[in-house]
Amino acid sequence: MNRLEVFSSTAQSRTAQITVPGVSSVDLSPDGSTVWAGSLTERIFAIDTSSLQVRASYTVQSLSPIRNTIFDLPEEVLVLSGGKYLLRLRQGAAPEALLALWDPANNTPIDLTPGEPQLFQNGLGTIARSGDGLRVLVAASDSSGELALFDSTGMLLPGRADWVPARYRCWPPMPTAQLFAVPLVSNGSTQLYLLDASLNSVAGPLTTNATSLVFSRDGRMLYVAQAAALFAGHKCF
Amino acid sequence: MWRKLLLCLPVINVFDAHSLALLGQVPDVALQVVGSQIEDVDSTQLLSRLATAASLLSIRQILSRCRAPRQHLRRHPLAPLPKVL
Numbered sequence: 471m472n473r474l475e476v477f478s479s480t481a482q483s484r485t486a487q488i489t490v491p492g493v494s495s496v497d498l499s500p501d502g503s504t505v506w507a508g509s510l511t512e513r514i515f516a517i518d519t520s521s522l523q524v525r526a527s528y529t530v531q532s533l534s535p536i537r538n539t540i541f542d543l544p545e546e547v548l549v550l551s552g553g554k555y556l557l558r559l560r561q562g563a564a565p566e567a568l569l570a571l572w573d574p575a576n577n578t579p580i581d582l583t584p585g586e587p588q589l590f591q592n593g594l595g596t597i598a599r600s601g602d603g604l605r606v607l608v609a610a611s612d613s614s615g616e617l618a619l620f621d622s623t624g625m626l627l628p629g630r631a632d633w634v635p636a637r638y639r640c641w642p643p644m645p646t647a648q649l650f651a652v653p654l655v656s657n658g659s660t661q662l663y664l665l666d667a668s669l670n671s672v673a674g675p676l677t678t679n680a681t682s683l684v685f686s687r688d689g690r691m692l693y694v695a696q697a698a699a700l701f702a703g704h705k706c707f
Numbered sequence: 708m709w710r711k712l713l714l715c716l717p718v719i720n721v722f723d724a725h726s727l728a729l730l731g732q733v734p735d736v737a738l739q740v741v742g743s744q745i746e747d748v749d750s751t752q753l754l755s756r757l758a759t760a761a762s763l764l765s766i767r768q769i770l771s772r773c774r775a776p777r778q779h780l781r782r783h784p785l786a787p788l789p790k791v792l
Contacts, residue, residue, distance in 0.1 A: 479755070672725075683745070684748050686748055687750050688750075691722065691724050692724045693719055695719050697717055
């Protein structure tokens with residue numbers, strides 16, 4: 471993909487197309503003034519939400535924590551509070567990625583893998599940022615079930631859940647850092663849990679065949695879309 | 708012996724975000740073959756769905772209408788597809 475399309479939620483029509491080479495993710499800044507776009511071109515783009523133009527682009531320095539392995543594609547960018555950003559920094563030659571903290575002021579990503587090597591043994595899985603940008607929930611990309619919480623400075627927070635996350639494309643951004651909605655696989659079925667900031671379960675499990683979920687803006691409701699399904703009913707003799 | 712099959716149509720469930728108590732349920736948009744995911748919601752409870760067929764769908768669903776749902780569905784204009792995929 472090489473462009474972003476902007477739609478009006480009031481008129482429900484497309485209002486703009488913005489050329490962004492290799493765009494692969496978007497995230498809105500807390501003040502709503504900038505959309506940060508990750509890409510598969512070694513660059514991160516800052517887009518002004520008023521003019522709908524690219525305001526700046528940054529060529530991210532690569533990381534090479536393992537010999538002959540270069541992580542240089544900022545595939546996903548998450549805006550944190552305090553002016554820093556979390557990157558899913560991918561290899562060009564392979565789908566493996568690492569978690570990095572990035573500050574546009576010095577443009578030097580910091581590898582967060584050494585903080586929790588067990589979590590990243592087989593690469594980086596799903597990551598989700600709280601709506602206030604204070605917390606990021608990170609999952610392993612394997613079936614180890616490891617989850618970890620990072621704060622907005624890249625510090626690993628205490629609390630760990632050894633469950634098996636369902637493989638959803640993404641978890642919803644949470645309106646506050648207090649609760650996380652996480653679909654987990656248990657005994658072969660997907661169950662929805664609400665986890666607190668220490669990754670303890672505060673509600674659930676709720677058996678669901680959810681395909682996607684999102685919090686309301688005020689944080690009071692959780693919308694869960696469920697796919698059509700066929701179930702065996704009763705047997706007749 | 709035979710078995711009845713029950714068809715569960717796609718729905719959107721609305722839960723209390725602190726207790727997971729079910730607040731309501733509305734029928735979802737059923738699009739054959741086309742998979743879609745709810746992506747975002749605005750302050751007026753307008754849900755946006757992104758479908759794999761490069762279309763953007765939206766459903767306006769207010770919680771008070773959950774028991775007698777009225778949906779407003781609009782398909783956003785499609786971007787022209789490239790000639791060579």
